[in-house]
Amino acid sequence: MELLFLAHRAPFPPDRGDKIRSYHVLRYLASRAKVHLVAFGETEADFDVPPVLAERLASVAIVRRDKAQAVAALEALATRRPVSLTAFGSKAMRDAVARVRADAVYCFSGQMAQYLPTDVPTVMDFVDVDSAKFAGFGESGSLPMRWMMRREARMLGAFERQVAGNVRASVFVSEAEAALFRSGGGRGRIEAVENGIDAAAFDPARALPSMRTGEDKTPLIVFTGQMDYRPNIEAVTWFAADVLPLLRTGFPTLQFAIVGRAPTAAVQALAGDGVIVTGAVDDVRPWLAAADVCVAPLKLARGIQNKVLEAMAMARPVVASVAAAEGIDHGGTLQVADDAADHAAQIAGLLSDPHAAAALGASARERVLARYDWDARLAPLDALLGLAA
Template sequence: MGDVLFLAHRVPFPPDRGDKIRSFHLLRHLAGHRRVHLAAFADDSRDIDRPELATVTASRAIVRRGKSRAVAAVQSLVSGRPVSLTAFDDAAMRRAVCEVLAREDIETILVFSSQMAQYLPADTRARVVMDFVDMDSAKFAAYAEAAKGPMRWMLAREARLLARFEAEVAARVDASLFVSAAEAGLFRRTTGAERVQAIENGIDTAHFDPAAGFAPVAADGALIVFTGQMDYRPNIEAVTWFARDILPRVRAAHPEARFAIVGRNPGEAVKALASPHVIVTGEVADVRGWLAAAAVVVAPLKLARGVQNKVLEAMAMARPVAASSAAAEGIDHAGTIAVGATAADLVEAVTMLLSDRAAAAALGCNARARVIARYGWDARLAPLDDLMGLLAQLGEAA
């Protein structure tokens, strides 16, 4: 049987942010059946050489990505292409992909994220599975609705061009994957694509386990925790909303409560939120200590697509979670987390969880049980075997 070429817009290790968590587990799953060749971008110098990937890949072509947003925007306007594509358009990556295809017996190509679909060869005979994860064009359309002036025009343009590209890619590939049934359904309705399937995110419940070995974090008072990549716009908007509109009302009932924003690369807008009752940690070695210390974990995202890893991680750690309706969508959460559509709803949910610790603990226990039963990675990725031709290989081996 032939090999797999795995194209990723970020090196899928370490699995410490949403996209890298999903791509790493996809990669590891495939490596259990086939030789896998990885071609990926590194936007962190530490990702240029990750020796851990040698155990799950037959070869690796890692290209450093340093193109600025301004350059990508200019190239987009000149070429008429989405910024999302010009930002990842790189001659070195094109050469790397061509070399792998010429050198190896590639039977299947898995493309992770729409940015990498531009590297698909026009005449390939390989089976192609496209993991869009989320419908990025819909995300930019939502951004455009909330923007004003030139930025509104730019975001609307991005949504329009990216939607056209997504539909063209879906028409070429053998299967298009999304992280939730809702996202897959939206894509079908919008594009008319037929070979569309949901493969949900999972969670490593042995790693995210309150009984696992990790360094504890000391917490004074009631700690409310948010985790995420803090240069990601929806996360910035979420913590800003919580710190300004929700936390003061929670502290009216619980003046000891503090809010911890835990995640790498906080920009000036996030750092400006820091105060005696708002902690901005920056990058931490292990998020589990902060989750374990949380009286409540919050996910107040106004814009969220698919399954939120931050919510699954908190659930797996048996923490009580208060999430926005957007953050909870796509997760089988009934009876396991508190959900609110408005600031008032989230104030009520967080206040209740801080006031009734027994109920909060019970909710956390139910959440962990749900994650164990529903979101193990092996179960979530099982449908991938048929799509990638892995079941045929297993049958021949038998």
């Protein structure tokens, strides 16, 4: 079977949430079909196909994307289209797609639906309901920005529903996202295909470079994520301002590490007074291994948070917001917090009781092993795409 895999970002290296999902889906499908990858690339690393994938793929076309966001916004206003589409509008991409002849299409992320062939069965992986994310953004900020976000939510939502009505199936990263799309008027076959976790890679038993000496007893809280992504920026800013002061009454030497690439000026400004901003790191696992508690205090979160699964796989105790925990079937193996006082109380409880914290982390890893194996999570794609097992 010839399969076209479309992606808004090259699925490698798998070092951020969307790329982690697209990488593992691509790897899975390439073991079952002749896959032609067509994707956008933004950095030089995006053009470096890992050997494990290169030997499995029938062809690869990475199209450079360097359109400025301001240009995309002006195009959107002039053409009455969502910015999400004009930002990824490209004749070079259209030409690359036209060169591939395929029996079916797997389209990753709604931005790429504008390139779908009209006569080929397609599985549309929206991942999250992006229009709902923009609706959330439209509730705060300056008046012009709120207007732009609400416009995006309205126009992108209409596009998402149109696409869903024309494809074989639409998939989302969690049943909560799928239900949200249905409730917003989404039609057609709508399924949840969850994320998994590479539990062999994220294994606390593996030898990892140590971030701390054996004598270092300073409590360490860790947050991981792409640090130019608005929900992550808002999460760490709120945590540093509202939660850390409460924690420092009992743990004055406590450190909070913000681990992730491309920190904005607002994130970098948090550094100091016990807050560490690492920027890009080669490997997040040493930071997770060193953490006394991992946190995910996101106010706005869509689908399954890979950062939470990774911390759970590393047997770390996790305190997550309601939004960050919603898509994960954790079975009580992480702690869910609401406001700042609740976050502080739950984190303090874990820091004060290392045995309870270790037990929670161990149960989290057991849950991940039982529930989030990648091949098991992706198995429904066989039937959706008509692939042989």
